[in-house]
Amino acid sequence: MDELDFIQSLRALATHPAARGLDDDAAVLDLGTETLVLTQDSMVEGVHYLPGQDMADVAWKLVAVNLSDLAAKGALPLGVLYTHMLGAGDERFVAGLRDVLAAYDTPLLGGDTVGSGPFGGVRAARSFSLTAIGRASCTPVPSRSGAKAGESLFITGPVGAAMMGFEAMEAGMEEDGSAYRRPVPLLAEGRSLAPYASAMMDVSDGLLLDTSRLARASGVTIDIAASSVPIAAPETRRQDAMRWGDDYQLLFTGPEAADWPVEVCRIGTVLRAGKTPVLVDGEALAPDEPLGYRHSG
Amino acid sequence: MDELDFIQSLRALATHPAARGLDDDAAVLDLGTETLVLTQDSMVEGVHYLPGQDMADVAWKLVAVNLSDLAAKGALPLGVLYTHMLGAGDERFVAGLRDVLAAYDTPLLGGDTVGSGPFGGVRAARSFSLTAIGRASCTPVPSRSGAKAGESLFITGPVGAAMMGFEAMEAGMEEDGSAYRRPVPLLAEGRSLAPYASAMMDVSDGLLLDTSRLARASGVTIDIAASSVPIAAPETRRQDAMRWGDDYQLLFTGPEAADWPVEVCRIGTVLRAGKTPVLVDGEALAPDEPLGYRHSG
16 A cells, blocks of 8 residues: 555545545634634654754744644644654754744644654654644635636745755755745735635645645646746756745735735736646646655655 | 653643643643643554554554543544554554544544655654544533542543453454453543543553542542452452553542442542552552553553
8 A cells, every 4th residue: 555545545534524635734624613724744754854953943844834734724823732752852852842832922732752762673763743723814714726717826935945945954054044944834924815815725845746736626727937936046946946845935826916915926827727737838847847856744 | 851851841831721731631722612622642663552463453542542532521522633654554554543433433634644764774663643633521621630638539440451452462362352452432421521520531551650640630649449449350460450551441530429420430539648649548659669560652
């Protein structure tokens, strides 16, 4: 059973409407007069971070990527629960956790702490799982599936900053890596946009890949105008910046002429569904051309 | 930084009243006209289950232990989110998940799926983390800290069944291990008792250890009458049964003469705080005598 089969078999279980078919950034659950927004994302050593990375940054990112999912649904964080696997750098981990929870005024509500072995002689690769709970600021809560032909695609800011940050870190310039190390969940922007966006998500895995997801969920094709995509990288890296993840900008659709409450960039057009979910400057990508370079949660 | 230091440093962060000082079975969060009950417990290969165990049972237990925490707070499950680490037996895992969610009418709302390596040559010991969300059926939601001197200690049923089940499995009698393999969260009992119990928790780590936790949280001493403890084991194993975990009975306090809405056993007396939080037949345990044999989440 591979990952796709596994996720398909989970989807068959997740029939409650609040689960949104496991196809959105978060679950959306009506409760009394409130609407809860719930998300769970994890980080695994060797996949989402490298051994030797400052664990304060790992803690920051773990919280930030979950809060970014809340941001994409226009939700206000109520708190987090998280499971910690003990190991090296735990003091730094707690320091980073304190920073990020304070920065976004989000309470730690509970969780679990487990050992990391060795178990049967095998040291565990460490993993950390976090659940963020939010309350919707407006209903209906934007999904990925509401984009309609004739609308436009927008983004809240540049892509490529995390890529440049990662490369700076690889080159030993740790201090220039903050866009990668400490991503910023756009909570206020998400709440401002949620009442007006027809579909919204955060860009975690790369602009092209995430646009294709939004397009598939909505049953449309989206044509991105490459030159209009704001990038935080040299022009020579435009194609890379559109494929790199970890920037956590908000990607959303709506009328071209809308008076958006925050500064946004129009980067594409929503079309009726064609052969492929995403076009760049009107052209389909070659079948073997990657939509994204990195998978990061 | 060892586990205790780590948890202490988390407690210093968890100042929101909903976190209950990270000292209860679950977080309790008021939201509009509702009260949410939130818990997160994980299972790690080699700690909470053994490689080779039927993964359907692992999935069952992961959900059941979390629902048991909701039961101890009198909450009705609204759903679960969980993070899965891919690996052997995933089809069985999904089958067990389907069984347990159906048995307790609990929707799967979301989660995350990650690989298990090898990363840098190290296979990850697999870990699974689950968050259960419930709604309180009564307020105030019972805590561990409400027991008062003069009250009695009660339990919903026998301890030792999981111990006997585990030993049957070790002896190759898999079918006799169901009490260990597939614990039952006492959701209906918890909701019936919650309005009347002064303090309540589930017995996950052993009767003596969990009683000591309830006593410490309440600032009392509790004297257990050993012979009154119902056990699902031979009389010769009474001391073991009182120290083994995994039975998930509900342990609670209240007036001796209360007319409890479900069948319960009175097993002890709440006293003013003495030198040790728990006595057995009026005697403190020897300092080196273990309160519990197994730690299991």
